[in-house]
Amino acid sequence: MQVIDAWKEVYLAGTEWDQFSDVDRYPWDFGHLDDAINEGNLKDGKLFVFGTTEPQLVNTKEHPSGTVIPIPVIIVVSSKLAPPSTVSIKSVQRVEEEILPMSRMKMGWYPLVPPGVDPIRGAKSQRLYVLKCEQRRAGLKNLKIDRLKQYEYVLPYIFFPEKQEEEVPDTVINMMVDLVDGGKPLVFEYDYELDDIDEFVPEKLKEEDLDGAKYEAQLRDEIKKQVKATKMKQKAEREAMKKEIDNMSTEEKDSLRTLKAYKFYPQNEEPNVQEFKNTFINRYYLHADEVF
Structure with a gap:
């Protein structure tokens, strides 16, 4: 035909x-x-x-x-x-x-x-x-x-088991933080593997010309909260991925591999x-x- x-x-x-x-x-x-x-x-x-x-x-x-x-x-x-x-x-x-x-x-x-x-x-x-x-x-x-x-x-x-298992989680989080009485929201990237929160927070506040004594604890807590939420989401995604792979038949895996x-x-x-x-x-x- x-x-x-x-x-x-x-x-x-x-x-x-x-x-x-x-x-x-x-x-x-x-x-x-x-x-x-x-x-x-x-x-x-x-x-x-x-x-x-x-x-x-x-x-x-x-x-x-x-x-x-x-x-x-x-x-x-x-x-x-x-x-x-x-x-x-x-x-x-x-x-x-x-x-x-x-x-x-x-x-x-x-x-x-x-x-x-x-x-x-x-x-x-x-x-x-x-x-x-x-x-x-x-x-x-x-x-x-x-x-x-x-x-x-x-x-x-489509879902490729082999490619998914090789994927490394993204550790960079795009954050937007509203500080109380801090003016416009802070928008920045934070890498929870590479950035040291004890160094990052004071440097960020200085860069934004904000009072460290007033906002440091608030910014630190918000970063920790968003990091925790991101890690929980990534864990849930890994578990869902494992479940999807486990539910695949050998025939399905072979079809995807080839x-x-x-x-x-x-x-x-x-x-x-x-x-x-x-x-x-x-x-x-x-x-x-x-x-x-």
Whole structure:
């Protein structure tokens, strides 16, 4: 079964709704993606395909000085088992990430059945699945702002046991401390492994031109409180990670260990986006094994 323009069937996760029209302005060429799936290095095995956009300042014939274009990027995952049907919602504004089933976002892995093939028979023998979103743009006006924003920050989620076990906890805490009668809040970074609190507090108060005798105990207590809260959170995350790993079957672990990810950029001569190629996928899938 030959696929044609496979990329057009893929939902570009994490793209702002008003940017989809900007994506559609250009006749993006992903012929090399179709070739890889039909007869190239991806012609065998199960494939799971999702997409995103990478906004970049691109020089074009129409805009020689550059114009911002949301470049569509397609990720092909070669895996024995399907990747998780879960997504993460995380933005700069959100303190905590939120892990949700794809169904909550009207998303899911759907078999891609080429034109002319019986949908039922094609789905049963299918090896190619694409991430789709059933949320219609026409219905956006009925969504609350928070719900609308979820789609702009959604990322396909995956959990790699080996990579998680190697991860070293971040010891740097971004703190904001309100001192009583101290004026504007203090905003600073504190590394609970490297910074000595007995040295840090007086130096910080001196730097902010604040009375040490008046504020030292208060600042010290607040730093200790935030450090304790951070360590408790990190401990809970480690325990949750261990539980998730323990609950995985040997088959699931093997599938994740052998999983390969390939990243495709459009191969247009105009606009030409070759200089923007990079291996990064997202904070869960991390980096692609190959980029095309």
